[in-house]
Amino acid sequence: MDFEKFSQSIKSDQTVPAVLNVHLKALWFEGKGDWNRAHDLIDQLDDQTSAHVHAYLHRVEGDLWNAKYWYGRAGQPVYKGDLADEWQELVKMLLG
Numbered sequence: 001m002d003f004e005k006f007s008q009s010i011k012s013d014q015t016v017p018a019v020l021n022v023h024l025k026a027l028w029f030e031g032k033g034d035w036n037r038a039h040d041l042i043d044q045l046d047d048q049t050s051a052h053v054h055a056y057l058h059r060v061e062g063d064l065w066n067a068k069y070w071y072g073r074a075g076q077p078v079y080k081g082d083l084a085d086e087w088q089e090l091v092k093m094l095l096g
Contacts, residue, residue, distance in 0.1 A: 003092050007031075023053050024094050027087060035060060048074050049094070055079075056086055 001009075001019060009017050010031040020028060022041050030038040035057065042054045055070035060083055071078045079086045 001095060003088075003095060006091055006095060021094070023049055024091065026053050026057070027091050027094070030057060030060060031087065046073075052076050053090060056083075056090055059083060059086070 001017065006017075006020075006024070006028070010028060016025050016028050022045070026038040026041040028038075029035075029041070039054075039057050039061075042050050042057065045051075045054075051070050051074035055067045055074055055076065056079070058064075058067035058070060059079065061067075068078050
């Protein structure tokens with residue numbers, strides 16, 4: 001799946017595409033406006049990619065202290081740009 005198809009699936013699909021990994025599923029749900037479901041998918045995972053998505057989700061929530069903690073766990077700098085830009089960069093990175 002490429003970025004355009006991923007973005008289109010958010011607009012048109014009623015269910016998350018089965019081909020997505022857990023990180024992309026979390027970003028898909030967040031793109032649909034379902035922050036809680038996105039967070040539930042990532043919350044118990046402790047790998048660096050999950051921590052990076054977790055950091056982004058806490059930025060969306062407005063919990064910047066918690067986001068900073070998760071960026072540190074991910075080994076990533078705190079993102080300073082727009083949330084939409086970060087979402088797009090994360091999706092593109094994860095789609096490879």
